[in-house]
Amino acid sequence: MAKQSKLFDSDRPKSQDISWCPGCGNFGIRNELMDVLEEMQYSPKEVAVISGIGQAGKMPHYLEANGFHTLHGRSLPIATAAKAVNPRLEVIAIGGDGDMFAEGGNHLLHAVKRNPNITVIVHNNQVYGLTKGQGSPTSLPGMKTTTQPWGVYDEPMNSIALVVSQGCSFVARTFMGYKEETKEIIKNAIKHVGFSYVEIFQPCVTFNKVNTFMWYKNNTYFMKDHNVMDKDQAMIKAFEKDPYPLGIFYINKEKPCFDNHLPPYKDSAEPLYKREPDFNKISKKIELKRG
Amino acid sequence: MSTLNIVLGGAAGQGINTTEELLTKALKQSGFNIFATKEYMSRVRGGINTTTISISSSPVRSYREKIDILVPFTKGVVDWTGGRLSEDTLILGEKYLEQEIPDGLTHVIVEIEKLAKELGNKLFANTILSGLLFGIVKADKKALKKVVEKKFSSKGEEVAAKNVQAAEKGYELSETICKEYDFSFEIERDSSVCEDIVINGSEAVALGSLNGGCNFVSFYPMSPSTNVAVELANMAEEMGIIVEQFEDEIAASNASIGAWFGGGRGLVTTSGGGFSLMCESLSLAGMSESPVVIHLAQRPGPATGLPTRTAQGDLNLALYAGHGDFPRVMYAPSNIEEAYALSTKAFDTADKFQVPVILLTDEYLVDMYYNVGTLEVNDTVDKHIVEMNSDYKRYKLSKTGISPRGIPGYGEGIIIANGNEHDEYGDTTEETGLTTAMQEKRMKKLEGLKDEALEPFFYGNENYSVLMVSWGSTRDTVKSLVDKYEDKGLAMLHFSQVYPVYDASDYLKKADQIIAVEQNLTGQFADLIHRELDIKISKRILKYDGRQISEEFLEKELSEKGVL
Ligand SMILES: Cc1ncc(C[n+]2csc(CCOP(=O)(O)OP(=O)(O)O)c2C)c(N)n1
Ligand code: SF4
Numbered sequence: 001m002a003k004q005s006k007l008f009d010s011d012r013p014k015s016q017d018i019s020w021c022p023g024c025g026n027f028g029i030r031n032e033l034m035d036v037l038e039e040m041q042y043s044p045k046e047v048a049v050i051s052g053i054g055q056a057g058k059m060p061h062y063l064e065a066n067g068f069h070t071l072h073g074r075s076l077p078i079a080t081a082a083k084a085v086n087p088r089l090e091v092i093a094i095g096g097d098g099d100m101f102a103e104g105g106n107h108l109l110h111a112v113k114r115n116p117n118i119t120v121i122v123h124n125n126q127v128y129g130l131t132k133g134q135g136s137p138t139s140l141p142g143m144k145t146t147t148q149p150w151g152v153y154d155e156p157m158n159s160i161a162l163v164v165s166q167g168c169s170f171v172a173r174t175f176m177g178y179k180e181e182t183k184e185i186i187k188n189a190i191k192h193v194g195f196s197y198v199e200i201f202q203p204c205v206t207f208n209k210v211n212t213f214m215w216y217k218n219n220t221y222f223m224k225d226h227n228v229m230d231k232d233q234a235m236i237k238a239f240e241k242d243p244y245p246l247g248i249f250y251i252n253k254e255k256p257c258f259d260n261h262l263p264p265y266k267d268s269a270e271p272l273y274k275r276e277p278d279f280n281k282i283s284k285k286i287e288l289k290r291g
Numbered sequence: 292m293s294t295l296n297i298v299l300g301g302a303a304g305q306g307i308n309t310t311e312e313l314l315t316k317a318l319k320q321s322g323f324n325i326f327a328t329k330e331y332m333s334r335v336r337g338g339i340n341t342t343t344i345s346i347s348s349s350p351v352r353s354y355r356e357k358i359d360i361l362v363p364f365t366k367g368v369v370d371w372t373g374g375r376l377s378e379d380t381l382i383l384g385e386k387y388l389e390q391e392i393p394d395g396l397t398h399v400i401v402e403i404e405k406l407a408k409e410l411g412n413k414l415f416a417n418t419i420l421s422g423l424l425f426g427i428v429k430a431d432k433k434a435l436k437k438v439v440e441k442k443f444s445s446k447g448e449e450v451a452a453k454n455v456q457a458a459e460k461g462y463e464l465s466e467t468i469c470k471e472y473d474f475s476f477e478i479e480r481d482s483s484v485c486e487d488i489v490i491n492g493s494e495a496v497a498l499g500s501l502n503g504g505c506n507f508v509s510f511y512p513m514s515p516s517t518n519v520a521v522e523l524a525n526m527a528e529e530m531g532i533i534v535e536q537f538e539d540e541i542a543a544s545n546a547s548i549g550a551w552f553g554g555g556r557g558l559v560t561t562s563g564g565g566f567s568l569m570c571e572s573l574s575l576a577g578m579s580e581s582p583v584v585i586h587l588a589q590r591p592g593p594a595t596g597l598p599t600r601t602a603q604g605d606l607n608l609a610l611y612a613g614h615g616d617f618p619r620v621m622y623a624p625s626n627i628e629e630a631y632a633l634s635t636k637a638f639d640t641a642d643k644f645q646v647p648v649i650l651l652t653d654e655y656l657v658d659m660y661y662n663v664g665t666l667e668v669n670d671t672v673d674k675h676i677v678e679m680n681s682d683y684k685r686y687k688l689s690k691t692g693i694s695p696r697g698i699p700g701y702g703e704g705i706i707i708a709n710g711n712e713h714d715e716y717g718d719t720t721e722e723t724g725l726t727t728a729m730q731e732k733r734m735k736k737l738e739g740l741k742d743e744a745l746e747p748f749f750y751g752n753e754n755y756s757v758l759m760v761s762w763g764s765t766r767d768t769v770k771s772l773v774d775k776y777e778d779k780g781l782a783m784l785h786f787s788q789v790y791p792v793y794d795a796s797d798y799l800k801k802a803d804q805i806i807a808v809e810q811n812l813t814g815q816f817a818d819l820i821h822r823e824l825d826i827k828i829s830k831r832i833l834k835y836d837g838r839q840i841s842e843e844f845l846e847k848e849l850s851e852k853g854v855l
Contacts, residue, residue, distance in 0.1 A: 014706075014718035047681075048699045050549070053710075061706060063717045064698035068708040069719070071575050075511075077542040078549030082699070084509055084533055085555030089699050112536040171496070264506065264531045268528055273554025273676065273698045275505050281530055283668045285498060289488035291316075291441070 001088045008034040008044060008063035025202030026055055026212070028176035029123055030062055031176050033092075037065070047090045050079040052104060054096035054130045055204075056123035073103025080116040084262055086271040090190065091118040098128045101137040101157055108159075111195055112168045116258040119189045119196040122159070124210050126205035133207030143210050159199060161238035164231065164250050169194030169257070171234065171250040175201040178246070188248065194257045201244075203253045223247040294347040295476050296357055297424060300372055301364025304336045306417040308445035311342045312614040313421040313438055313458075317660050318346055319489055320434035322480035326351035327659040330838060333514070333598040335577060339371045346428055351661060352626055356841040359476075360427070363388055363421065381474065382425070386517060399468055404490055406460055415457040422461020426471065427474050465672035482709040484662055491660035492652060494791030495519035495627045495852040496586055499634025500558045501530060504672035505584070507550035507557040508534040509543040511565060514598050515654040518589035540565035544572035547579045552708055552717045554676070554698035560586040563605045573647055577617030578688065579708045580694070580733065582641035582648075586634070589653040597692035598836025603763050603810040609649045611788055616730065618737040620644070625748070625766035629787055630656060630667050640743070641673045643735050645696055653791065653810070655839040656764040678747040684715040688728060692735025719852065737791060744793040751782025757854050758802035758829060761809070762816050764839070769808055771842050776855055788820040790815060792823045799826045806830040806852065810840060 010016075020026045031248050037047055052059040053072035060067025066089070070078050079093040100108050100122045111120070125146070128134040134147045137157040144151045163171050170192040174182045182200065189196035201220065203213045212228040223245045234250035259265075264272060297314075299307045313407060315325045326345040326591040332338035343358075345351040357377045363384045367393045369376070382388075384399045392398045401423065403538050407416040418439060423437050439458045443451040469475060483557055490498075496519045500508075508527075510520040514811050520534065527812040529532040537543040540561055547557035561569065566587050576583040585607055609621055620640050679697035682703030687694040694715075696707045707717030708758070712729060714720045748754045749764065751773040759781055766785045784798050797828040799805055799820070805828045807817035812835045817828040832848040849855045 010715045011720055012712055014716070043456035043724070044705050045700055045703065048553075058719070060709075066705045066707070067717070067718075068549075068579070069711050070548075070579075073573060074541070074545045074572070074575070077537060077546040078552070081507065081509070081549030081555070081557070082553035084535075084553070085550050086553035088702060089553065106538055107542055119515065120521065172292065197665065262533050263528050264533060266531070271554055271675070271698075272556075273701060274504050275506070277501060277506070277669075277672060278530065278671055279502070279668050282498060282501050283524065285501075286488060286490075286666050286668065289490050289494070290486060 004211065005034070005071060007038045007176065008064050010062065015062055019058065021164070021206045023205040024055070025125060026059075028179070029202060030059065031201055032176065032182045032186060033121070034063065034230045036183050040085070040190065042090055042189060046088070047092065049050070050075045050082060050093050051089060051219060052095035052099035052193075054128070055085070055092055056096040056100045057099060059094045073099055073107065076104060076107040076111040076120065079118050080258070081109060082115065083116055083118050085261060086273070087259060087265060087269055092190070093118055093120040095122060095123060096129065097124045097126065097136045097138045101105045101159055108163070110167045112197070114258045115169050115195045115255050117193050117195070119186075119198065120247055121186070122197075123202045124158075125202045125208055126198050127204050127208040129204050129207060137210050140210060144145070148173050148185055158238060159247055161235065163197050163236045164238050167231070167252050168197050169252050169255045170196035170248070171201040172248045173201070174236065175220050177213055177217060181188060181222060181246070183229050187249065192251065194252075194255060221244045262277060292476055292478055293349065294351060295353060295359045295428065295478060296793055297346065297360045297362070298341050298358045298372060298375070299344070299362050299364065300339060300341040300368035301332065301339055302337045304333055305364045307340060307342055307364060309417040309421050311344065311348045313418065314424055315328065315344060315489065317421070317425060317435040317438040318428070319487060320485055321431035322482050322484050323347065323428070323430065323478060324350050324481070324662055325489070326482055328655060328658070328659045328839065330734070331599050332341045339365070339367055341372060343369070346478060347758050348481065349403065353744025353766050354839050354841045355447055356843050360424070362424070364779060365609030366391060369393075373396060382796070399472055401464065401468070406464070407457070410453065410457055410460065411617060415454065418454045418457040418522040419461040419464070422458035423465045425458070426462040428478055435462070456823045460548060471548055486665055487557040487662035489660060489662050490627060490666070492627055492630050492657035494522055495630040495666070496560075496650065496652065496657065497526070497665065499631035500584070501526070501532070501670050504556045505675070507547065507555040508560070509537050509546040509557060510537060511537055511540045511543050511702070513562045513565045515590055515657050516560045516562045516565070516586060518657060519586055519588070522565035531712065540568035541572065544569040544583070545575070545612050547583055548576055548579070550573060552699070553580045554701070556582050556642070557607045558586065560588070560832065562588050562590050563592045563608060566605065566608060566612065570586045573619075574615060575710045576647045577613055577733070578618070578710045578712070580645040580647050581708065584637045584641050584648050584650065586650045586652065588657050589651060591835065599654065599797070600685065601810065601839050602835065602837060603653060603837070604800065604812070604815070605651065606789060606811070606815040606819070609651060617733050618644070618740060620641035620646060620648045620740055621651055621744075621788065622648065623787055623789050624656065624765035625785060625787050626656070627659070627661065628663060628666070630659045633760050633787065635669065639673060642673075644693060644740060646736060646740070651763060653764050676701065679706060680700035681689070685717040686732070687713050687715055687716060688732055690735075692732045693739070716727035745788035746793050747795050747798070748785040748787065749782065749798060750781050750785070752777045754780065755782030755801070756780035756803040757782070758798065758805050759783040760786075760799070760805055760807045760820065761818065762789050765808055767842055768842055768845060772849065779855060780853055781854070786816070789819065792819065794824060796824050799824065804830060804854070806832055806854070808832045808845065810834050810842065
């Protein structure tokens with residue numbers, strides 16, 4: 001892959017030894033993300049990419065930005081907290097569909113509810129990549145896998161409907177093959193204050209022979225004249241398939257943002273690592289116990 | 292008489308806590324040392340809960356079962372406390388309890404409910420009772436009045452005045468019955484106690500953590516650890532800290548790792564069941580070298596066990612939680628002063644060594660309270676972090692195993708943390724050389740941690756023949772036995788840090804007999820000593836019925852073992 005952004009392209013010894021398969025959709029998402037960050041004039045030190053486990057989860061190693069490659073499904077609580085203590089940091093959580101929906105499903109639900117000011121990017125390749133091709137929560141019925149040799153028979157999870165139904169603050173879906181549109185969506189998600197959910201269709205050229213690059217091209221379209229403020233409309237769109245709508249489904253400006261209610265930032269936006277505890281107040285608390 | 296044990300027993304929701312609060316505050320204000328511990332059932336209404344309040348001329352730190360005065364608030368209490376009663380016990384209770392009192396015990400009928408109704412509301416009963424008990428020990432009437440006024444002032448002048456009247460009624464009642472039944476409990480007072488603070492274990496952990504620079508608290512509710520979160524949540528606004536209840540313990544512990552990564556100082560508070568869910572994140576902390584502080588308030592297990600009871604059964608869980616090898620630290624505070632001091636220290640150790648630090652308390656410790664002089668407050672917190680340069684390496688190999696830890700946004704560089712095996716920058720690796728070096732680097736910290744391990748507390752006869760080995764909240768009860776039987780060659784060695792264990796071989800080898808005292812079924816700490824110090828402790832005094840080891844229990848066990 002041609003290098004796109006210089007600023008976010010790392011030169012650490014291992015960072016160019018990218019372990020994704022040639023042709024994998026992860027490359028496109030990486031390039032789009034690097035471009036967006038550069039275009040938005042972030043510097044690497046202002047950004048933290050927190051990932052779970054999976055092929056998508058390897059992202060922090062292939063970027064020049066702060067990163068934490070955590071555990072399967074656990075990026076959201078970690079990202080939420082990192083943002084809470086360090087509000088000036090632009091925090092992006094990254095994971096695959098297995099990572100975010102299966103192992104991390106409960107965290108996703110609660111991140112939507114808690115609404116921290118972070119952006120989550122779900123690489124949805126409708127299969128488990130890193131563990132070599134098992135069915136994922138979004139695999140389509142009929143897809144034969146090593147562990148579902150009879151073919152997947154259950155209804156795939158509708159994550160867009162799920163998060164819209166919970167009043168998620170920002171909900172979008174795109175396909176990495178649409179470079180400019182995807183960049184625009186990621187930009188909007190980052191700018192949005194609150195929990196921004198961005199699902200990106202991504203071909204897994206090795207294990208998913210159903211949902212190929214062309215399949216995504218042929219089975220998706222960008223919504224036009226869709227009112228992003230209208231939850232009912234978003235819900236209807238969320239249930240549409242063949243083709244799948246892309247674009248911003250829903251923006252909820254009413255939802256209280258977690259970070260706006262955190263006591264440390266009443267008077268100052270200074271990150272917590274720059275502060276000292278107020279020992280006088282602790283003394284006073286102890287003094288009160290004399291009474 | 293130097294110490295009086297009053298036990299209040301009743302159903303949950305009957306207001307024992309109000310009486311306890313009024314009484315202990317006012318007693319302390321009058322110059323008595325106080326100590327209170329409770330036992331309660333896992334239910335919101337009904338059942339039987341008791342509080343033991345020790346009133347003394349000198350500081351009380353250990354638990355005695357003996358009851359001098361029992362106040363049953365409901366039927367069934369006398370039976371429930373049966374084993375703790377003796378001919379000397381005085382039972383103060385309503386007439387309808389009479390048929391429950393076994394022969395030979397003294398029952399003084401007090402018609403508090405009637406008095407309360409006469410005053411206009413049965414809710415006054417708790418205040419009357421406080422006055423009554425207060426009068427029995429001839430405490431300072433003014434102190435009671437002050438405490439009652441303060442407690443009810445928020446409910447309006449009239450309510451406050453009525454309650455003061457109720458307290459006075461109780462006090463008068465005590466004078467009549469003391470005369471009538473001819474008893475008196477004279478306990479010497481010490482005016483310096485009036486200036487003491489009264490604090491419980493949960494508050495000590497909460498304040499100790501703040502003193503250690505804690506500014507991010509994540510948890511999922513579970514008894515008996517929740518009160519620490521409650522304390523901190525109530526201070527969050529004032530202290531400018533973040534306190535968040537997460538969706539489960541998995542999220543709570545991972546959030547704490549995220550908080551430390553971002554530059555915060557996170558505390559997680561939980562109990563065994565919750566800690567079980569945190570094993571995964573403990574491993575992540577181990578691999579990513581993230582500082583972590585987990586307060587683990589023990590209760591009996593396995594599974595949901597006895598939710599409101601006490602135990603020391605989670606040592607092995609905390610010791611072995613997480614897969615793969617990585618160092619950790621486990622403190623086990625003995626009492627409230629240590630709960631405070633070690634909560635503070637936990638943050639410094641976690642930060643300095645970038646390892647998980649587990650603070651093992653238990654239900655008994657977090658729920659107990661007593662008066663103490665003061666608690667020292669820091670004037671600074673050492674933050675062991677560095678400003679990153681452009682070639683910053685998060686996992687730089689070093690002699691001590693410690694690599695300087697950066698914070699995103701601090702300095703020109705960037706930081707890559709990783710739960711996969713990694714190179715010095717933090718990027719994933721599978722190279723054999725690096726894989727070996729990184730594991731050894733992480734484990735190297737154990738040497739430094741051993742050097743800093745807390746020395747155990749030795750107490751007793753210097754020429755001891757019997758050495759009791761204990762850890763955690765049993766210290767002061769064990770100590771009371773040493774005080775009593777020092778002449779029989781008794782001594783104790785108590786550990787407030789259970790891992791890494793201080794090398795106390797010299798003490799242990801000198802003893803003719805070593806006896807481990809623990810509140811679990813197998814003697815988990817004795818086994819750890821065997822593993823770590825190669826000294827076998829086969830004699831064990833173990834209690835695992837969910838109730839705290841008492842002086843009486845220990846005395847009986849020691850005599851059964853032929854020691855006394
Ligand atoms: C607790 C835990 N369970 C299972 C695994 C194994 N595992 C690694 S990645 C993965 C699934 C990856 O699929 P997905 O999240 O869709 O990401 P992709 O690799 O397709 O990008 C699994 C099951 C793990 N690492 N940790
Ligand atoms: S296995 Fe699939 S998802 Fe993983 S790198 Fe290869 S193509 Fe991409």
